[in-house]
Amino acid sequence: MNTFGRNLRLTTFGESHGPAMGGVIDGFPAGFKIDFEAIREEMAKRSPGLSALVTQRKECDTPEFLSGLTDEGITLGTPIGFIIRNSDTRSKDYSELADKFRPNHADFTYEARYGLRDHRGGGRASARETANWVVAGAIASQWLNTKGIEISSLLTGVGKISMAQKILDSLSVSPFNYQDLKLPEEFKKAMEAEILAAKESGDSVGGIVSCLITGVNAGIGNPVFDKLHSRLAQAMMTINAAKGFEYGLGMVSAEKRGSEVVDIFNSFDQVFTETNFSGGIQGGISNGMPIFFNVAFKPTPTIMHELRTIDILHNTVTLKMKGRHDPCVAVRAVPVVKAMAALVVADFLL
Amino acid sequence: MNTFGRNLRLTTFGESHGPAMGGVIDGFPAGFKIDFEAIREEMAKRSPGLSALVTQRKECDTPEFLSGLTDEGITLGTPIGFIIRNSDTRSKDYSELADKFRPNHADFTYEARYGLRDHRGGGRASARETANWVVAGAIASQWLNTKGIEISSLLTGVGKISMAQKILDSLSVSPFNYQDLKLPEEFKKAMEAEILAAKESGDSVGGIVSCLITGVNAGIGNPVFDKLHSRLAQAMMTINAAKGFEYGLGMVSAEKRGSEVVDIFNSFDQVFTETNFSGGIQGGISNGMPIFFNVAFKPTPTIMHELRTIDILHNTVTLKMKGRHDPCVAVRAVPVVKAMAALVVADFLL
């Protein structure tokens, strides 16, 4: 299944080191003027090679739009097809992987699933695929903005350096909002230092991406199998390296008494809750408060240490990965979390 | 959307206090003999009224099967329709709720979504709906058992009483397995005490349900938007009161270095990993190891304290809930987690 969404559908294709990747956005409304510069900005956020913090592969990653638009960039209501050519693909870096399974990667499972695989750069399992998602998500975000909906995602934890507790405390304030996600400069520096420390030791480190969505009216989401948070969970857990999803007070809720986490309803102009432990969703439907969730990412398994593993004949071998790698995939997941959130919310609104 | 699954589809209906609930199971293979006693056992686990730990509503909750079966209980391959009559519905307990919104409940959001709602017992938003899921999941489980797949779910945390750390430590052992989920008697008692303490103070408490699936061969799951864990996440987050989902090492992964969580491949008869931080899933596809995940449940918002809230005219009012209630919904979620896991895995296999 390489299609995501029901009313707004993104279908993607492409191997990391094949000729091109791309996608088809179907169900997007007609008559909307696309801001290509805004797409480029989102693409840049996930693009490798732009800072010391991420992999050094340099991709221009500019999508070529092939359909669904007038010459002026206005949507026709028909499917928007786009491709992103792959370049700078140092396939030879991967030749050793043709018959060795990298630990914690999808090499072994793709082989088990399909009987063969494109071993170059992870093939279809590469995080490079998420470039397609960011293109589509950036378009969805633009449209949501015109409806007064804003989505913000940011890195709030790297290794043991984490804002998690501070954010959860903030949920006891209404409205929980962007300022509650503000990162102090010293915190940002600590996260960067943690990433660089991992990188210098040829290692990698995990991270947390938090996401805040404001401007969603009450009433979005469908019982019982199509709850807003269950769709968000599905979307976030498709992102490479995601290991956990929680919304509102999240996993910590399990430790609480009911009386500690009551979101009292109140009304001024409109209905609001005095706290936001619910994370903006009750019974799977938005309640008009800011929607908040976290996604946990594991450390990328591509580390520069020599590792023991097996080959396709099941012999024990050692493997020392070459090629470029991300010391903290959560960094590049930031725009991807935003993109997938945009696709989910737009899908519900359309 | 009241349909779950793609190849094995469960469609459900029913309000908590309406004439009946029920479901249609479509896509189940022909020629399979149903074990009705096993369904009854799973139903009993989620059934209220069976212990002091759960709500006192007494429902026999025996599904009446209407189609899809021969007289001998063998599946015809056609849809299996069933209903569960509602009885013991003390609707008058709920009359106050006709125009007041209970905090943290779906009352306000259903009203926002639909413009009206069945306020009696939560209507369609009631956890009673999950009885339908357990019927279908119990059938799916029986079928999975014949394929050598076993699913086990259990309560591993209530409030601050938690096995979480112990279980995560166990993931460093391969094969991670049922014995690693064994609950010491004193731990069970501590959880019960915690629930009773909450109950006695008219309060509720959250909890964690862990799930282990063994016997799934490598190769189950579909890239890129239909990953095994993203489907599990979606399924688990549809369960009432679920606030978080994590698999394998889960949220804690974010705090780790890559070198700490390498699941080294090895082979004896068949391929295995020496640890199971991946929770049995890599790249969204099963790797043949036990699949492990946790679901966090919030404390039910139905507490016996007087609470401030608003009514449908947005006036501030107070509310003191009557009726039966669950001090810890996670207890009754145990068979539901198993049922939904069974539906997801069966869907992938069919």
Place this chain on the structure above:
Amino acid sequence: MNTFGRNLRLTTFGESHGPAMGGVIDGFPAGFKIDFEAIREEMAKRSPGLSALVTQRKECDTPEFLSGLTDEGITLGTPIGFIIRNSDTRSKDYSELADKFRPNHADFTYEARYGLRDHRGGGRASARETANWVVAGAIASQWLNTKGIEISSLLTGVGKISMAQKILDSLSVSPFNYQDLKLPEEFKKAMEAEILAAKESGDSVGGIVSCLITGVNAGIGNPVFDKLHSRLAQAMMTINAAKGFEYGLGMVSAEKRGSEVVDIFNSFDQVFTETNFSGGIQGGISNGMPIFFNVAFKPTPTIMHELRTIDILHNTVTLKMKGRHDPCVAVRAVPVVKAMAALVVADFLL
């Protein structure tokens, strides 16, 4: 697949001679008052036993609604579940069929598909299933009426007695409308005579059902795989015994020159075409003109002649069917065509 539709979804279940049939209507809007009497009227049209022209099985066929409605019959927006109990099921009439395959029936193909089947009355393959469709379609029709959309279906051919040519000639007039489908009394009598003649000789006869939908605005339908007429075709061809579908000028179009069938656009208040050879649909999207299509039904294969066939061991045997039967299934298909058309159009509008 026992689910029909995308936004308005009908999921059905039930064997002809099992305990009950039923369905779940999901996606229907909230706040709509159901007219149960109107449902009964549509049910009566397809009900057997009401005239000499159709099978003598007597079923009250009153659906019991189980969910999705307030006590006043107002929709809640949640799924509407209903069941229809089977009664008057003379299963013993069918005992001979347990191991013989009736020609032109689904006996052999169900056995090939599932390895077993419910032989009593055709099981799930029975036209009795369409009672579920009529319940759902009658509800959809009521809703469409409030949008100014009217659907009419009627028998326009039985055997060689046919209005086909007359109707196609009428398409050259705009607006093509209900009066163009009026059946002269002598024509009705000729059709009845044809059906009775077939019945008296223990035989059956085919027929044509025509359908006219008025009040659909221009712009309904989706390119390229979800065209309005392709969805109608799919819907009509699911009806038991349907063998052909055509819209507008239909099959006869193949014999025409382009210059003979130009639907010239004109405008008065609103856009219209001076003829309606297009049948109200151009490029898969409604053009605001009346939508017109025909469905051809084969003569039911249940005839009272002794027939040669094979049994499940593939031995040649003879078979003389007992039980009740319809001399012309097209008669009972009339409300079913209307119901399915209503479900398709409502699905596009929702």
Place this chain on the structure above:
Amino acid sequence: MNTFGRNLRLTTFGESHGPAMGGVIDGFPAGFKIDFEAIREEMAKRSPGLSALVTQRKECDTPEFLSGLTDEGITLGTPIGFIIRNSDTRSKDYSELADKFRPNHADFTYEARYGLRDHRGGGRASARETANWVVAGAIASQWLNTKGIEISSLLTGVGKISMAQKILDSLSVSPFNYQDLKLPEEFKKAMEAEILAAKESGDSVGGIVSCLITGVNAGIGNPVFDKLHSRLAQAMMTINAAKGFEYGLGMVSAEKRGSEVVDIFNSFDQVFTETNFSGGIQGGISNGMPIFFNVAFKPTPTIMHELRTIDILHNTVTLKMKGRHDPCVAVRAVPVVKAMAALVVADFLL
């Protein structure tokens, strides 16, 4: 909805005169070696410009494959993305159409549906879109061939010149097969003459495409809303200019008595029917006999006569179409019918 199929899914995009068209084939099995030459052959059949009988637009129409394949052309199991660049697009031929609605075209309905449209060459409504379908269908056909399934489509009627009666008579013979679809040379010449006569008078003419599928085992198809013939009907009716679909004895069935069209079961090695009035499908499921159906195509509305119509301001105007055109679109529909049949059958088998 620009996605077709459930297990084997084709998603397409592209306007006739935009930069490119293309598609994504998802769900195709891994490890299959693609025969690119066979794709080219199918593409050539629908390609314009190759004979006097079809439009003079010259397109090389060679798909560029971007993903899902190894360098050796073996499928990876991941989505196969391809694009077809548009060239030879004489857009200026269409400038008059920017504000005039061509009769019987999708110009008016697209404008009604989307509020704007790409008027050049019909945009997304152009039959050029079917090139994408032929690429995907050709791949599906190759795979079906390895399962012993062969699909053949051919033109069997143009205007009044028709093989229809002869073919229907042949259904009374078992096995109905390819030789029964053989076209006498004089018949082919008569069809060509009919097309050329239409062309010379600046007119167009309708036609019939017949399709025969052999080698499908009994048991393919799903009750009740996913019948094999209802899926075929939907698929065929999505083809540009299709006006009717019938299978087996088709529309003519309506005129018959049941006793005239009994397909007696018999058995030799395997089960067969002595006639094939059922067209290989009973109860929506294949019975192992050759599957046969017809699709009727209207004459293309692009004729070289001056026509009266309206413009976007609803003023009456005249229009004389320029540009290339097909005198008989049914000719180019021949490979498209085959392609869509292949996609449907492969979807059921996967």
